[in-house]
Amino acid sequence: MRSLRIFAAALIGAAALAFAPSPAQAVDRGDQKAACNSGEICFQWIWDSFSTSTFQRHFWYSDSNHTDDTWGNVPDLYPVLDFDSSAKGIYNRDTECSVTLYASTGYRNGYATIARTKRQSISAWNQSHKRCP
Numbered sequence: 001m002r003s004l005r006i007f008a009a010a011l012i013g014a015a016a017l018a019f020a021p022s023p024a025q026a027v028d029r030g031d032q033k034a035a036c037n038s039g040e041i042c043f044q045w046i047w048d049s050f051s052t053s054t055f056q057r058h059f060w061y062s063d064s065n066h067t068d069d070t071w072g073n074v075p076d077l078y079p080v081l082d083f084d085s086s087a088k089g090i091y092n093r094d095t096e097c098s099v100t101l102y103a104s105t106g107y108r109n110g111y112a113t114i115a116r117t118k119r120q121s122i123s124a125w126n127q128s129h130k131r132c133p
Helices: 002-019
Strands: 041-044 056-059 089-092 099-104 108-114 119-121 128-131
Antiparallel strands (some): 089 119, 099 128
């Protein structure tokens, strides 16, 4: 009976590991803090050179499809807003790499590469971005 319980526990543990989201599947929201912090790639809905922390979306990694993301730090009076391709500014606080912006999902039609520590206004057509292109 004891060996059956051990086997069942091992089976449950293996199943949990098999179905746990990998880093690529997990939702990337940077450090989930309001400010754009070191290591993050941050987008801003209304360009103000990141003087405010509302309407921002932060990432640690590349994202091939912005259409399934939402804005973070949205004031309570607004509904959840889709990120899609509506960003007007970027702040690349990645500690190692530049970031390339793409007008299409799947890293197609690249139009700008943003160096580390650079912040700037961008075209509203940003359907994906790649870290360390």
